[in-house]
Amino acid sequence: MRHNGSDIAAPALTVAYHSGFGHTAVLADAVAAGAREVGADVRVIALDRMTETDWDALDRADGIVFGSATYMGNVSAGFQAFAEKTGRRCIEGAWRDKVAAGFTNSGAKSGDKLGTLTSLALFAAQHHMHWVNLGLPPGWNSSRGSEDDLNRLGFWLGAGAQTDVDAGVDQMHASDVQTCRHLGARVALVARQLNVGRSATSAVSAPAASSAPTR
Ligand SMILES: Cc1cc2nc3c(=O)[nH]c(=O)nc-3n(C[C@H](O)[C@H](O)[C@H](O)COP(=O)(O)O)c2cc1C
Numbered sequence: 001m002r003h004n005g006s007d008i009a010a011p012a013l014t015v016a017y018h019s020g021f022g023h024t025a026v027l028a029d030a031v032a033a034g035a036r037e038v039g040a041d042v043r044v045i046a047l048d049r050m051t052e053t054d055w056d057a058l059d060r061a062d063g064i065v066f067g068s069a070t071y072m073g074n075v076s077a078g079f080q081a082f083a084e085k086t087g088r089r090c091i092e093g094a095w096r097d098k099v100a101a102g103f104t105n106s107g108a109k110s111g112d113k114l115g116t117l118t119s120l121a122l123f124a125a126q127h128h129m130h131w132v133n134l135g136l137p138p139g140w141n142s143s144r145g146s147e148d149d150l151n152r153l154g155f156w157l158g159a160g161a162q163t164d165v166d167a168g169v170d171q172m173h174a175s176d177v178q179t180c181r182h183l184g185a186r187v188a189l190v191a192r193q194l195n196v197g198r199s200a201t202s203a204v205s206a207p208a209a210s211s212a213p214t215r
Helices: 023-037 052-060 077-085 087-092 113-126 174-205
Strands: 012-018 041-046 063-071 099-106 159-162
Touching: 012 023, 012 052, 012 077, 012 174, 023 041, 023 063, 023 099, 023 159, 023 174, 041 052, 063 077, 063 113, 063 174, 099 113, 099 174, 113 159, 159 174
Parallel strands: 012 041, 012 063, 063 099, 099 159
Antiparallel strands: none
């Protein structure tokens, strides 16, 4: 049996983020736009004003892209408050085998953002989710590179963005926004591939009705 995925529903993704001052929110919208461009059904969730419908969407999603501003070299208190509210789901494995990925924004060029991305990846691992890396080579790392390169800050684990601390949300770096758009598309593609694979696996492993054991 051949599976090209054409019969598989668009993956349902959520982008779950915390942003104190709005910069990380711009990235969340970019992740969502990238995922929608490749056909995903996307819901963006601001973690500081979640509704029951948002929790339902997280539980139903094929994948969750987590985003947090970098505060003190780690996820924000707002993100961590959300993470701790998922304890029961973690124990019950409610999000097991969903796809996951992450993004962050900070004021300094490095800003210890790797701490934030690592925390997001650990959080996903504790939920037994499948972490999707950024999938881009590092940009701006040679004499031919420029700050307009995708992945200009050179992350592998997820998408890292930088915004001057006195810059408004309309001054986000275009490369960072595009990098997040790329991440959204990549996660949607991986979620779709997993859905197709699961469909093919169940088609192979499920016995045909006529040949099912009768005893
Ligand atoms: C409490 C606090 C801690 C911060 N810690 C860091 C940090 O560790 N590294 C850094 O580069 N920027 C740090 N910043 C700057 C923020 O990362 C930066 O302003 C970012 O754009 C905020 O994103 P947001 O608008 O989504 O909240 C900190 C800001 C605050 C308010």
